[in-house]
Every structure is written in structure tokens, then in C-alpha cells.
Amino acid sequence: MSKFRLDTLFILLVWVLWAGAMFLGNRWGLFVENWFMSVTMAFGSFVAGSTSQGGGAVAFPVMTLGFNIDPKSARDFSMMIQSVGMTSASVAILCRRIPVDRKALLFGGLAGAGGVIVGLEVVQYWFDSDPTKVFFVSLWLAFGFALWRISHLKRPVRLLSVGKHGGMEIPVLVLAGFAGGIITGLLGSGLDILIFAVLVLGFRVCETVATPTSVVLMAGNSLVGFVWRQFGGGEPIAEDTWNYWWVCVPVVAIGAPAGARFISNRGHEFIVRLLLVVILLQFVGALVIVKFTGFLTILAVSTFLLGVALFWAIWRWGQRYA
Numbered sequence: 001m002s003k004f005r006l007d008t009l010f011i012l013l014v015w016v017l018w019a020g021a022m023f024l025g026n027r028w029g030l031f032v033e034n035w036f037m038s039v040t041m042a043f044g045s046f047v048a049g050s051t052s053q054g055g056g057a058v059a060f061p062v063m064t065l066g067f068n069i070d071p072k073s074a075r076d077f078s079m080m081i082q083s084v085g086m087t088s089a090s091v092a093i094l095c096r097r098i099p100v101d102r103k104a105l106l107f108g109g110l111a112g113a114g115g116v117i118v119g120l121e122v123v124q125y126w127f128d129s130d131p132t133k134v135f136f137v138s139l140w141l142a143f144g145f146a147l148w149r150i151s152h153l154k155r156p157v158r159l160l161s162v163g164k165h166g167g168m169e170i171p172v173l174v175l176a177g178f179a180g181g182i183i184t185g186l187l188g189s190g191l192d193i194l195i196f197a198v199l200v201l202g203f204r205v206c207e208t209v210a211t212p213t214s215v216v217l218m219a220g221n222s223l224v225g226f227v228w229r230q231f232g233g234g235e236p237i238a239e240d241t242w243n244y245w246w247v248c249v250p251v252v253a254i255g256a257p258a259g260a261r262f263i264s265n266r267g268h269e270f271i272v273r274l275l276l277v278v279i280l281l282q283f284v285g286a287l288v289i290v291k292f293t294g295f296l297t298i299l300a301v302s303t304f305l306l307g308v309a310l311f312w313a314i315w316r317w318g319q320r321y322a
Contacts, residue, residue: 007092007257014084014253018246027246034247036067041248045085045255046262047278060188061282063244064133065289071132071187072124073241076229078188080237080245082222085252090219092257093212100213101205103162104195107170109217111177112184112191113224119185120228127186130290131299136187137286138300142307143193144279146201146315162203172198177217184221192218197311202318215256 022028031038037059044058059081063074093100127135162169176198183190192214199210229237290296 006095007088010091011088011253011257014088015250018249018253022246027243030243030247034243037063037244038247038251041081041085041251042255045081045248045252046259047274058278060136061133061285064136065285069240070238071127073238075124075186075188076237077241077244079184079222079225079229080241081248081252082189082218083226084249085256086215086219086222088253089256089259090216092261093216096261098212099209100216101162101199101209103169104173104199104213105216107173108177108180108191108195109220111174112181112195112217112221115178115181115183115191116185116221116225117181117228117232118178119182120225120232121185121234123182124186130296132186133286133290134292134296134300135303137283138303139183139307140193140279141283142304143197143311144276145304146197146308146311148276162199162205169203172202181221184218184225188225189218191221198314201311201315204318 040059040062044062047058059078060071060074063069063077064071092098162173173195176194177191180191180194183194195217196210196214199205199213200207205213292300
């Protein structure tokens, strides 16, 4: 069976199962009230497949900033919808043999699974609504700034996989995966962007390899988070969150693989620019919508500065082995 038929077959399977569940549950009326989420994820799923940011990186700020939806519900939705969209994109990536870094998938993925559980069970209770929103956009802005600044430096080395870094490859991937998993448990995404940063800034892996690697990692991390939220105890997933999910499943099943195919033939500069545009839009949206108090301003500035310092430290560490 051709590569085209394999990934297309997966999309058709998702559509058939979804349509059957919609019919049995008489859920077609959900589109009337929740159409805005379908539109949001048409763009979000494409971004998820074509960049290192999961669909939650679009869904979370739109839901929390644009529609004033509780961050925990937005977090749950992000993991739920990425379980469909980014899994679909991952099937397209693997079927078409788009290069990925297997070492990052193994060690970053396993550590991320543990991290997302810690995030869901512990860290999420440390943040209220507005601080969560501000932390999200400020951390992503820090990554965007670091990526923009470093992209202007001379970068003679771009690798297709993680090389030798003094025996520190596995510990660094595990640490980044665990930290990224915790952020995912708080915001719905995070493992993807942190592993991407470590691969590109630290290990000098080319963006065209780091991007699909982060997509596959986020698919697995989202599945773990989704399953844990559903069966791990605690508060059940809100009914409205399920309703958002139902109206977005058929959209992301197509949008994320389309993004993965679109980006596979693009250069690293195009990927960087696309990421920066998405990150800036998120932050500008927060400035317009969130009412910044003194505490939120301090949180935004400190998160940004610490984030820049972290990503710059990763870059400097990688220079030792470049």
C-alpha cells in the first residue's frame, strides 16, 4: 500500500469513527453553538503540523484570551484535540519517512509522559486563571526572541540527528522532556517547544528534522495527558470541553497532516519565520485582552527574562560541541 493510501486511510478511519459517534449520540447540533472552535482549529491544526507548536498553542490563547474559557478546560481540550490532530500528522510523517530524531522520541517522550502526570496532579494547582495565561504567552515569547536572535548568528553546523555531547545527550533529553511534560500538564502543550529548543539550540539539529520530531512527541504526550485526565481520577473533563472536541475532530484530522506535508519541503528560515509570527500574535492578543496588574506585569517580565536566559544557556551549552 502506498504512503499516500496509508495516511489517507488513517484520516478516513478517524472520520468514520467520529461520524458514527456523532450519529449515535445525536451530536450534530453541537456545531450550531461551537462552530467558532471548528474555525479556530482549522488554523490551529495546520500550525500544529507545520511548526514545533502543538494545536494547543493556538487553541489555549484563543480559548482563554478570546472566549474567556477557563484555562484548565482549555488545557484539557488542547491535549484531547492534539491526540487526534497530531497523531494524524505523526502518521503522515512516519508513513512518508520524513526525518525525525529517534533518540529524542524515545528519551524525551518517556520523560514527558511522567512530566505531564506531575503537571496534572501537582503543578496545575499552583496557578490561577490570569497568571496561567500570562505565563503561557511570556514563555513562548521568550523562546521566539531567543530563536530570532540566535537565527541571526553564524550557524555553520546543522545536523540531522543528535550527535555526541560529552555523554550528556540522554540526561539533557530526559530533563527537557520531563520539564516539557510538566508545562503540558499546565498549559496543554510545552514538551514540543522545549524539545524543539533543545534540539535546535543545543544539539544543532536542523529545524526540518526538529519540527516533525516535536510533532510526534507532542502526539504521544497529548495521548498520555488525555487518558490520564479521563481515567486518572480527579475532576471529570467538563461537558463543554467534550462538545468543543466533537466539533473539531474532523477538522484537525485533515489540518495537521496537511501542515506536516506543507512544511516538509520548506527551509529552516521559513519555519523560523512562521513560528515567530504565531508567537507574536499570541502575545499581542494577551496585551489587548488581559488586564495587567502589577503582579501580572512582574510575572510576564520575569518569565520572559528567565525564559530567554534558559534558551540562551541551551545555545551556549551547545556551542561547546558544535
